[in-house]
Amino acid sequence: MGGKKRIPSPDQLRDYNYAVAGHAGTLCDADGELFIKPCTQTEIDFYQAVETNGYRDFADIMPLYMGELQLTPADVPIQEALMGVIASDGNFKTTKEQIAATIAEVVDQTTWVPTQGKKIKTDKSVVLENATYGYKKANILDVKLGRRLWADDAPAEKKERFDVISSQTTHGKLGFRISGMRVYQGSEDESTLDEEGYKIYDKDFGRVTxxxxxxxxxxxxxxxxxxAGIHKALGKAVCSAFVRDLQRIEDVLTSHETRMYSASLLFIFEGEGVSLDAAIEMNNEILDRQSAESYTCPPVSRSNMSLDSRMDSGIALEADDDYDFEADDEDDDELRLPQIYTLKLIDFAHANFTPGQGPDENILLGVRSLLRIFKEMAAEDD
Structure with missing residues (x-):
């Protein structure tokens, strides 16, 4: 941050298809650092419950919550409505810090009513930190969790439809399904890549293939x-990193009493090998110059690139290719680590804390299956 922000115009705001699967209509701010997602009151309530009730460990496995955004009336273009937040004093707020400081002033108190299976119409959005921000070429995987996918208030038709999906896919045995993924240079056939060089796997991949x-x-x-330069050793290091975070997520979900339906895990890592190597080396260079306490995580092993200590994947480095560490010695509080990988629990439209009901074994089934798979990949022979 630190003065590098530009005030966005409506034309700079762009559609953002989050994790390839099922998040149409979402937007990012001009710099891509904030993620603005239309949602129901239930999802807002869950984020606020985590914040206000001191569930610090739970907050760590979720996207960083910035607050709620109340959309303006329908006669105002949505791009203009989302280009910033208007505070009560009439001043227009556009930077991440300003939005965080004023977002509470636009919270709407309207009670959400279940839609009984109809398409949700909402004027509410949740404002999150964009988990893909800071990557050069982000590989993104969205995995929907659970064997049962419907909440208690779902109509009978939806329950039946979701039960069929569960029985015909990996949901039934493993407790998860790949909803979609996006892989940089994921095919040697260039005709199968999009304009940015990604191979896109849509929802039918997880349902049919x-x-x-x-x-x-x-x-x-x-x-x-x-x-893409992700050789076997580097790929195994990525798998080992995801194993550690999956173990953390399993621990958190086991220690809390919740019920979540159709929640997902969002896996992200730097998908271009040269950039991934450079990000690891840059982390080590920075951490060699700063105390471990300043960054809350120890350096990555240079000898085997094993990512053998968990890194805080929410930390990003705002730097150009010609970043000068010497020039920024006086601004250490603005120096942030480059992105290597991220794993977050997302999608809380049907999520609640449920004291007295025990851990959510439905969602834990999927987490444990994923943990076994990533352990297997991390241990494969070179």
Missing amino acids: VNDENVVDAFRKFVFNKA
């Missing part, structure tokens, strides 16, 4: 990619 027998191969497509 992936099954209990080939599911590990599907995850290998996400991680191991020679064409």
